[in-house]
Amino acid sequence: MGVLIEKTFPVEAGAYETAGEASTTIKRTLKQLGVGAEVLRHVSVACYEVELNLVIHSLGGELILQVEPEKVTLISKDVGPGIPDIEKAMTEGYSTANEEARTLGFGAGMGLPNMKRNATEFDIQSEVGVGTTITMSFALK
Amino acid sequence: MEQKRFHSVRLERDKCRACTNCLKRCPTEAIRVRGGSAHIIDERCIDCGECIRVCDYHAKVAVTDPLSVIEGWKYKIALPAPSLYGQFKNLQHISQLLAALKELGFDDVFEVARGADVVSRAIRERLKKPDLPRPVISSACPAIVRLIQVRFPDLIDHIVDIRQPMEVAAMIAKKEFARKHQVEEKEIGCFFLTPCPAKMTAIQNPIGHEKSAVDGAISVMDIYGPLSAALRKAPVVEELQTSSDFGVGWARSGGECDAVCPTESMAVDGIANCIRVLEEIEDNRLNGLEFFEGAACTGGCVGGPLNFENTYVARNWIRRLVDIRNAELNVEAGMMTKYNLYDSRRILPNSAMKLDDDLVEAMRKMERIEEIYATLPGYDCGSCGSPTCRTFAEDIVQGNAREMDCIHRMKDQLRVMAQQMVDIAETTRE
Numbered sequence: 001m002g003v004l005i006e007k008t009f010p011v012e013a014g015a016y017e018t019a020g021e022a023s024t025t026i027k028r029t030l031k032q033l034g035v036g037a038e039v040l041r042h043v044s045v046a047c048y049e050v051e052l053n054l055v056i057h058s059l060g061g062e063l064i065l066q067v068e069p070e071k072v073t074l075i076s077k078d079v080g081p082g083i084p085d086i087e088k089a090m091t092e093g094y095s096t097a098n099e100e101a102r103t104l105g106f107g108a109g110m111g112l113p114n115m116k117r118n119a120t121e122f123d124i125q126s127e128v129g130v131g132t133t134i135t136m137s138f139a140l141k
Numbered sequence: 142m143e144q145k146r147f148h149s150v151r152l153e154r155d156k157c158r159a160c161t162n163c164l165k166r167c168p169t170e171a172i173r174v175r176g177g178s179a180h181i182i183d184e185r186c187i188d189c190g191e192c193i194r195v196c197d198y199h200a201k202v203a204v205t206d207p208l209s210v211i212e213g214w215k216y217k218i219a220l221p222a223p224s225l226y227g228q229f230k231n232l233q234h235i236s237q238l239l240a241a242l243k244e245l246g247f248d249d250v251f252e253v254a255r256g257a258d259v260v261s262r263a264i265r266e267r268l269k270k271p272d273l274p275r276p277v278i279s280s281a282c283p284a285i286v287r288l289i290q291v292r293f294p295d296l297i298d299h300i301v302d303i304r305q306p307m308e309v310a311a312m313i314a315k316k317e318f319a320r321k322h323q324v325e326e327k328e329i330g331c332f333f334l335t336p337c338p339a340k341m342t343a344i345q346n347p348i349g350h351e352k353s354a355v356d357g358a359i360s361v362m363d364i365y366g367p368l369s370a371a372l373r374k375a376p377v378v379e380e381l382q383t384s385s386d387f388g389v390g391w392a393r394s395g396g397e398c399d400a401v402c403p404t405e406s407m408a409v410d411g412i413a414n415c416i417r418v419l420e421e422i423e424d425n426r427l428n429g430l431e432f433f434e435g436a437a438c439t440g441g442c443v444g445g446p447l448n449f450e451n452t453y454v455a456r457n458w459i460r461r462l463v464d465i466r467n468a469e470l471n472v473e474a475g476m477m478t479k480y481n482l483y484d485s486r487r488i489l490p491n492s493a494m495k496l497d498d499d500l501v502e503a504m505r506k507m508e509r510i511e512e513i514y515a516t517l518p519g520y521d522c523g524s525c526g527s528p529t530c531r532t533f534a535e536d537i538v539q540g541n542a543r544e545m546d547c548i549h550r551m552k553d554q555l556r557v558m559a560q561q562m563v564d565i566a567e568t569t570r571e
Contacts, residue, residue, distance in 0.1 A: 005504050024420055032535075033503045034495040037295040041423070044295065048424035069501050114425075140500070 005029070005067040011054040016104060019055045022063050023047045026074075033067060039138050042118040043072055046136055049111045050076045056101045058132070071120070072138040082128035090116070090124075146183045147345035149203045149338035150190060154178050156200035161523035163192035163201060168412045169291050169493070173536070174526035184493035187287035188342040189412055189437040190446040203338035203447055206357040208364060211246060214330030214356070216322070218314045219247040220307060223254040223384075223392035224336045224442035225361055226462055227455035229372060235382040235389070235462065241375035245367055249318055253333070254384030256310030257391040258470045261400035263303045263482045268402055268431060274299050276407070276422060276430040279397055281305055283343040284437035285415055286488065293419050294490030299433075302484040304350065306391065307333050307340060311354035312480050330356040334364055336445025337438065349484030360447040385471045386463040393456045394441030397434045399465050405431035410444065412437040496535070510534045518549045
């Protein structure tokens with residue numbers, strides 16, 4: 001059996017005031033584990049983007065951090081609304097962020113592309129009315 | 142790794158009352174109270190001086206050199222920090238202060254503000270390079286650089302590879318004095334008049350280069366009395382000031398940004414505020430930001446714990462002394478190439494926050510920490526001697542604390558034991 005660290009962080013929809021807290025704790029955990037600077041930077045960026053996505057777009061969900069000796073995995077699971085066209089959602093500059101999010105300076109349409117760019121492996125599964133699951137892994141050398 | 146760790150910030154054990162004030166304020170969780178007094182974990186301390194500021198019993202002190210240190214040198218040059226100019230109420234001309242310094246036994250004075258002029262120019266050049274990761278982070282505050290080494294190792298690449306104004310000033314001062322008076326550089330001692338302990342540490346234990354060009358640091362607090370007396374007598378006989386208003390402006394938070402990159406830059410003061418913004422930089426939240434100036438002290442260097450004057454009063458005096466609207470950096474031709482302004486050594490991460498060098502072992506420790514943490518009350522009261530319940534759990538796992546150091550856990554344990562005694566008493570009665 002491999003060693004595994006798993007931590008779950010609930011993320012509330014629309015909670016802009018606490019957005020980024022899960023990311024801060026995740027970064028702290030990885031620094032304590034001694035994860036190297038380069039991986040840390042990739043995880044930081046992707047983690048904040050995915051946390052923010054849960055706040056802006058989802059009806060609520062959770063962020064799960066898993067650490068294994070060879071990789072770090074971030075999983076974002078929400079309870080809806082689901083993405084009708086994933087390919088479109090992955091396009092740079094495309095955003096469905098609402099007025100409130102845009103007023104706060106979000107919704108540049110770079111969230112998902114940024115996650116994909118920073119993760120070693122990126123997977124997104126979504127079903128309208130059910131929810132979205134994003135799985136990102138980051139290889140540890 | 143640094144081999145020898147010099148720290149300016151020290152504890153005077155007999156004054157320490159083992160309260161939790163410093164414990165709570167330390168930005169790198171470097172303080173523990175054990176055995177009736179605080180102690181500082183050397184590997185984690187960044188010499189920011191927060192604990193000096195919050196200690197009501199003056200048990201935290203900064204070790205600096207006494208003024209008498211200059212007597213060991215044939216030629217002595219004072220390097221006043223720009224923030225020194227903000228310490229005197231009725232100072233009309235900076236030259237007057239510089240003349241007063243000469244009365245204290247210095248053969249010459251070289252303004253660190255002029256070093257700041259040169260450094261400002263060098264940073265402007267660096268900012269033209271698009272390949273440097275953005276935002277470029279100032280290297281001026283040594284406590285912030287060390288904070289990044291300990292808590293933000295992934296931002297080390299952002300730190301600009303240019304030496305601090307103090308270093309640059311010392312290099313230029315020595316070379317110019319040696320040439321002018323036909324003496325050898327090694328006979329000249331340069332002494333920084335410092336507002337903070339972090340600079341003292343930076344001299345003894347430089348970060349981006351091998352040896353400091355500065356030979357000692359005298360605290361502003363120590364020199365204030367004699368300097369005030371000299372100032373009253375010192376006439377303004379000559380125009381000694383050579384620094385620009387940009388250079389002097391470095392004394393306060395935002396001054397470096399003004400001199401380097403007035404538009405897409407951000408100046409943050411106070412170490413807790415710096416931590417918050419560095420977290421955002423780490424997450425790529427500050428898109429478009431070109432330059433970040435962080436100062437550990439509130440207000441910037443005028444807020445240094447070794448200053449005499451109140452931060453805000455000093456900041457106000459500086460404001461009255463400088464006018465950057467028409468300022469121009471005073472950098473002579475050739476200065477950019479004649480001196481080695483750049484770091485000669487890579488800045489390395491400080492691994493003091495790591496649980497273990499081995500990832501798997503670190504993961505095992507983290508599992509244990511989570512288990513222990515779940516049993517703790519979460520009051521973060523500090524009574525156990527660790528700053529928070531979480532750090533207490535870490536300390537237990539690292540073998541530096543015992544579970545019964547927690548008075549709340551101890552109380553629970555006593556309750557169980559008391560109940561057991563009652564139970565025993567009841568059974569024996571029957």
